Amino acid sequence: xxxxxxxxxxxxxxxxxxxxxxxxxxxxxxxxxxxxxxxxxxxxxxxxxxxxxxxxxxxxxxxxxxxxxxxxxxxxxxxxxxxxxxxxxxxxxxxxxxxxxxxxxxxxxxxxxxxxxxxxxxxxxxxxxxxxxxxxxxxxxxxxxxxxxxxxxxxxxxxxxxxxxxxxxxxxxxxxxxxxxxxxxxxxxxxxxxxxxxxxxxxxxxxxx
Numbered sequence: 001x002x003x004x005x006x007x008x009x010x011x012x013x014x015x016x017x018x019x020x021x022x023x024x025x026x027x028x029x030x031x032x033x034x035x036x037x038x039x040x041x042x043x044x045x046x047x048x049x050x051x052x053x054x055x056x057x058x059x060x061x062x063x064x065x066x067x068x069x070x071x072x073x074x075x076x077x078x079x080x081x082x083x084x085x086x087x088x089x090x091x092x093x094x095x096x097x098x099x100x101x102x103x104x105x106x107x108x109x110x111x112x113x114x115x116x117x118x119x120x121x122x123x124x125x126x127x128x129x130x131x132x133x134x135x136x137x138x139x140x141x142x143x144x145x146x147x148x149x150x151x152x153x154x155x156x157x158x159x160x161x162x163x164x165x166x167x168x169x170x171x172x173x174x175x176x177x178x179x180x181x182x183x184x185x186x187x188x189x190x191x192x193x194x195x196x197x198x199x200x201x202x203x204x205x206x207x208x209x
Contacts, residue, residue: 013078023072030090122156
């Protein structure tokens with residue numbers, strides 16, 4: 001992991017490189033604890049470049065990325081002004097999910113192409129608030145329980161709370177204004193209410209085929 005430099009009001013990162021900025025301080029124990037996690041992430045995701053940032057020695061950079069707590073992780077593509085996503089605090093599971101999503105992105109990919117790739121990334125694909133293990137809304141929690149009861153445990157998911165651009169564009173493309181959104185073989189099924197109806201009619205079991 002490299003230490004990052006802040007030069008002339010910008011970060012000198014290679015164009016289109018996938019970078020994870022690890023904001024930390026020498027005195028915070030949680031930063032020490034996350035150091036070993038970051039080292040494992042470096043091994044798991046060789047396409048990502050991890051950078052250590054001393055949040056106190058580089059206050060301009062901390063301010064630029066609105067760092068309020070340490071550790072803080074900011075995913076940023078070289079050449080982009082806006083971060084891809086971030087994780088505030090010592091949250092290994094959330095950092096892992098961020099790294100998985102970031103590593104799978106294609107630099108320069110436009111938003112519609114990204115949405116299409118995500119929709120088709122799994123036979124059964126969920127766009128939800130939070131994760132299956134830690135839902136961030138009641139509807140998402142109900143959806144995960146419904147699928148488990150139906151024996152549907154193999155699916156992909158995308159946490160739309162960590163990607164505002166996808167969250168808004170997907171609603172426009174699908175013409176479905178709320179989340180969760182469920183897709184089967186690239187086609188929109190609908191939301192939670194539709195899956196409840198499918199369960200009642202027995203059609204939900206067909207998604208195992």
